[in-house]
Amino acid sequence: MITDRLIDKIIEMQNPTCVGLDTLFDYLPDDMKAGAKTFADAAERVLEFNKKIVDSVCDIVPSVKVQIAYYEMYGVAGMQAYEEILKYAAGKGLVVIADAKRNDIGSTASCYAKTFLGETEVNGNAYKPFPSDYVTVNGYLGTDGIAPFVEQCEKNDKGIFVLVKTSNPSSGELQNLVLENGKPIYEYMGGLVEKWGESTVGKYGYSAVGAVVGATHPTEAARLREVLPHTFFLIPGYGAQGGNAEMLKSCFGANGLGGVVNNSRGILCAYKKNGGTYYDAAREACVAMQKDLSSVIGKMGN
């Protein structure tokens, strides 16, 4: 069961870090950028950069999150690089989260679910378009936009993370509105997530249907941890967005489990601040992040 395997790795490495491969071309060192003119050039360089990051960190972090926007922006060539980095990271043993925030009506959601978590058939020949362990989704359309993803989770041992309380400054504009029953929208969405996960709860008590809960909103995170006992969190916002270890502590239970913490720019661009090669600097940033997180969370899986 996918969330069990992710947690097994977190416990083994004592590290709940997710490296966000949200790699802007501008993040690359000058020598890697030099001479690139086309989307194919840019995509090739970004892919090379990301592969070296993966090589450098895959023995000390359990997972990567690959933000599709940073590949799609280079058109078809970017999507080719996206497919390749998903497969490369999986080949290195990492749990791979496709950050695509997909959402649509049931028939269309079914296509998306197969694209990331399953297979598409062409006259009986089946292939995996953009193979991932998890994909992020947006629940604004309600259950029939999510059910096709849950179906693929059950069928192929995959997972999803549903947006509940996002890390961005204006996330409260809609998500913190209070309903007539006195509860905020993010809590209602969390309740749906808990329900959508009922069929896939694993040995640690967490389901394959997780929630995105930003490190930048500790009050909301604490409340969500309390009311969503079976929901594993994908926690963005650590580092460049302003979240720190103390702020996200409440996402974790007394057993040191409960979520995986994403960091993108703080790892990818560590070399710009600390010097050295980008891949060595990325590894050092992961080591530092592990120390920072475990100092607050304590032993994971105790």
Place this chain on the structure above:
Amino acid sequence: MITDRLIDKIIEMQNPTCVGLDTLFDYLPDDMKAGAKTFADAAERVLEFNKKIVDSVCDIVPSVKVQIAYYEMYGVAGMQAYEEILKYAAGKGLVVIADAKRNDIGSTASCYAKTFLGETEVNGNAYKPFPSDYVTVNGYLGTDGIAPFVEQCEKNDKGIFVLVKTSNPSSGELQNLVLENGKPIYEYMGGLVEKWGESTVGKYGYSAVGAVVGATHPTEAARLREVLPHTFFLIPGYGAQGGNAEMLKSCFGANGLGGVVNNSRGILCAYKKNGGTYYDAAREACVAMQKDLSSVIGKMGN
């Protein structure tokens, strides 16, 4: 201004129809499906099918909506077909809506906005990844996830449609929840849309920031039409999803304007019901839809 141009075409053709190119491989006639084995085969056949549909209807409908899920499901080859059909439809004079329902934090939303509505630069060389006139977006993250799209709308004369009240059966699960001020969430989201559009109102009084409002929910649509005077609607749900002309009448004002009505399966698969070639049947379905809509809406732009 893009919404003005869309409305100009609607008035000229007396037709507020949007043809949804949500083409599943299974929609194709058997002879077009025969022998296809790979994603490249499937994408090529779907592209050929869609081009003939575009050729057959481009003089009688103002716009197409191209649902990205139905291309991404064939991987990189599918994305190549997506790029090509967007450009082909634009070349035939159609207003092109990329139905991608993108949503993310500001920095990432900025990448998405450039992908569909602007340009990506590689060392000073700029290209358009998936060029569209409009892209659909999801507002769950609030203003800072939408602002980068509005910025591209202003800069490049483009538009967006924000999910407000979607056409699917479970859309009410979240969207119809009532806030403590007594208003439903969809109406609050509509209010945000009206505000996001303030800077781009055109000669007909509608802005470049439109709303997705399902034909399947006439009560909500009527309320939204009343409270969102400057918001143009993209109206899905007509036909296969159960919406009909009478149900979506309230999306239109006394001047016969206010939205564009999408139909996908009812046009793409008309040949399965009515016989003839798929492209002739699609044209006939568009003619019938024009008659059906105008019988209820009346003269557009009166």
